[in-house]
Amino acid sequence: MNQTPLPAPAFAAALLEWYDQRDTPMPWRGSRDPYRIWLSEVMLQQTRIATVKDYYARFLTLFPTIEALAKASLDEVLKAWEGLGYYSRARNLHRLAQVVVNEREGQFPATPEALQQLPGIGRYTAAAIASIAFGARSAVLDGNVIRVLTRLMDLPDEIGSPRIEQQLWDLAEALLPAERCGDYNQALMDLGRLICVPRRPVCEQCPVQSFCAAFAKGTQHLRPVKKQKAPLPIVRAAAAVIRDAEGRLLLVQRPTEGLLGGLWMLPGGNCEDEEPAADCLRRVLQQTLNIEIIVGEEMAAITQNFTHFRLLLRAFACEWQSGTLPSTNNTAWAAEISQYSLGKADRQIITGLATWQPRLFADP
Numbered sequence: 001m002n003q004t005p006l007p008a009p010a011f012a013a014a015l016l017e018w019y020d021q022r023d024t025p026m027p028w029r030g031s032r033d034p035y036r037i038w039l040s041e042v043m044l045q046q047t048r049i050a051t052v053k054d055y056y057a058r059f060l061t062l063f064p065t066i067e068a069l070a071k072a073s074l075d076e077v078l079k080a081w082e083g084l085g086y087y088s089r090a091r092n093l094h095r096l097a098q099v100v101v102n103e104r105e106g107q108f109p110a111t112p113e114a115l116q117q118l119p120g121i122g123r124y125t126a127a128a129i130a131s132i133a134f135g136a137r138s139a140v141l142d143g144n145v146i147r148v149l150t151r152l153m154d155l156p157d158e159i160g161s162p163r164i165e166q167q168l169w170d171l172a173e174a175l176l177p178a179e180r181c182g183d184y185n186q187a188l189m190d191l192g193r194l195i196c197v198p199r200r201p202v203c204e205q206c207p208v209q210s211f212c213a214a215f216a217k218g219t220q221h222l223r224p225v226k227k228q229k230a231p232l233p234i235v236r237a238a239a240a241v242i243r244d245a246e247g248r249l250l251l252v253q254r255p256t257e258g259l260l261g262g263l264w265m266l267p268g269g270n271c272e273d274e275e276p277a278a279d280c281l282r283r284v285l286q287q288t289l290n291i292e293i294i295v296g297e298e299m300a301a302i303t304q305n306f307t308h309f310r311l312l313l314r315a316f317a318c319e320w321q322s323g324t325l326p327s328t329n330n331t332a333w334a335a336e337i338s339q340y341s342l343g344k345a346d347r348q349i350i351t352g353l354a355t356w357q358p359r360l361f362a363d364p
């Protein structure tokens with residue numbers, strides 16, 4: 001076992017006592033079913049508990065077992081995931097369900113090492129499933145746990161380098177108790193999500209305050225030390241709002257792999273360097289759908305931050321001029337928009353169309 005400056009048994013005991021005394025109204029809590037644990041852990045990545053609760057309940061109603069998830073179409077899974085973001089998580093859930101059902105008779109492996117061989121399962125998720133579902137003695141380390149550990153140790157080093165990450169994994173492992181690792185891991189994660197929160201940690205309610213070096217020095221707001229982020233580059237994109245004679249909206253489906261893969265969108269794409277948005281639309285629709293359009297008035301402009309860039313998407317009322325859509329499954333004239341899984345920006349634009357009014361007078 002690695003050495004830790006903290007008295008590991010006393011620390012774990014304090015954390016577990018707090019965990020046992022708390023009433024934790026989380027729908028996945030108490031389950032030892034690896035399917036449910038896996039689902040909750042994947043949903044909780046990058047997402048707040050309050051948001052996850054509804055999605056988790058709805059997802060389990062639609063796909064109560066891993067077999068049901070494996071049998072569903074990717075479209076159905078993406079639809080159930082719509083609004084949670086980071087859609088590669090949904091695609092990986094679907095892929096993993098098919099692997100576990102088709103190749104492992106529906107049984108999850110019980111060790112972190114074997115779990116990490118499955119699609120979309122990294123070291124953290126593998127350790128969480130293995131410890132909570134199967135009682136394995138495996139440590140977890142995600143953003144929440146990193147925050148707690150760096151504060152406990154009052155770590156002055158910038159996080160993010162492989163060296164510091166390895167130190168934190170070593171510390172997380174050294175702190176693991178001999179028993180009840182699943183409960184301990186959940187307690188540590190709860191502490192990070194509920195008490196040792198990023199901006200205003202609730203130190204006065206913290207069960208491990210007496211072990212916390214940052215609290216003793218008053219430096220908890222300075223930990224963890226993070227690298228300054230460069231401003232996000234802006235990607236300009238344009239989308240076409242095209243209706244047919246029956247008022248149905250033209251949608252196209254994105255390729256399965258890549259950003260927002262498998263979701264539906266208004267036809268369009270990214271603008272080149274100085275390319276005006278209207279020219280971009282005409283070019284992209286000609287290249288991808290083989291149709292000519294007349295670009296009309298701007299209907300909406302949306303910005304959305306992704307991990308590596310900021311999207312500025314402008315949507316225009318367009319008129320079909322000529323051409324024939326390719327005969328593939330990835331275009332649709334949508335009458336019932338709610339049946340299609342859309343990304344946040346497209347959903348916002350389409351929702352706004354209901355109240356959009358054309359300008360009666362030209363801009364001065």
Ligand code: SF4
Binds near residue numbers: 195196212215
């Ligand atoms: S005392 Fe405060 S900073 Fe330290 S672990 Fe607890 S909540 Fe976090």
